[in-house]
Amino acid sequence: MEKKTLLTHCTDAPGLIAKITSICYQHKLNIIHNNEFVDNPTGQFFMRTELEGQFDDPAFLADLDAALPPCTTRRLVDSTRKKIVILVTKEAHCLGDILMKTYDGSLDVEVAAVVGNYDNLRQLTERFDIPYHFVSHEGLNRQEHEQKMLEVINQYQADYLVLAKYMRVLTADFVGQYPHKIINIHHSFLPAFIGARPYQQAYDRGVKIIGATAHFVTNDLDEGPIIKQDVIPVDHNFSASDMAQAGRDVEKNVLSKALSKVVDDHVFVSGNKTVIL
Template identity: 45%
Template structure:
């Protein structure tokens, strides 16, 4: 029976002639209809990047056959590749502390159908946002964290995420440093929103730091979490002009709007398989 599913293939490899021909030729040879194709060449790194979508309606291979059949092509071109299907919705865990603006924004987008994911749980280190989870009918899991129990609690969180088959973790203003164990469990699948235009003003209270410097632009940065604090591959950033008339309170208020939109857009690109990580940078096919 023909499938109306859509496949997405992300590729990066050393740049060489014939790459596009070989990949599209594979799709054509199995009667696939290409919907979208984007590519990028990093001449300094001699690296090739490509994102390709095709319809599976008349494709002659079953979904679970495609990756294996692509392997000879991948070996020949030294490709790193990631294959996904539109029918397989990502399962997202939202991690929160006390601030609610990013949480409410993502839940509203999800409820309206603008964020095509499943959100089976919310994880928190404070009880503050339990009413928000209840309002949207999403199970809320409370893990109080101290210096003494942090590793134990994070191990319990990891087990919960495994049980729920979570694909991606979103730190929606979760004010805890993520341990190497969690990062290893979800490599390049933990998204964070930093209330600063990284690499400027890292760490705590960046708006206060910005105010003290008298900045004229504030920003927000969404990035993948790595073991290096606030230094993971950047997915999206945005800025807003401010002036000497704005107080610290104004900067925080304006910054929250930036944080919501920057995190939402980064997550959108992530779930639509539009982000490729290469070294400590990203290629984002928008």
């Protein structure tokens, strides 16, 4: 008995749940969990179906494809661990959290490599027996640096890139190579405090809550589909750097939770939003 997850995204139509689940039943695939969502304003149908059984009959997918509307995006994913490459700059907390959670088994992902534009986080990474690549940006323009980064990254054929406080803006070219495959942690409760130094902005505004946002990276900086957000309370006792320190806990928790949802195939992208089933 194998387990696989069927992910269906198409234009909504009558009877889609019945059609899909009936085909599963006919092929003796047992449904463990089924979640669906119809986005009424856009008329889009999303369904995530965890299945158990024998998947060796190719007629299963053929039957599905025959029954579903032509524009359907349909994936049947097995439970192989996803592979990620993590991009970092200098801060350890998000990287460390992912490394520790993969170590203790609470995050089910393979960290293929860590790539940094500084060399600071080599020791931490290598302690977990993971290769670290230092690709300095010094003396390079943005395109040159990204080119070198991609040479390193692409060799790993990662399912996702994770920007774990990677503090450089990516070009459209770079992003275009990993569409909806790059997850970033932004150190504010987007769309508040877009741009540089969000904790300083939060301090200056006197907010009583700070947050963090994990999102897919698109060409529009800080505007990609949001996967997960969370917040913590602050007060007048917090300096801007206290806020940054307190925010690190939120950042790493939000990033880990978003990553977990993505690699377990719970996240659909729908325009500039996510649907999480």
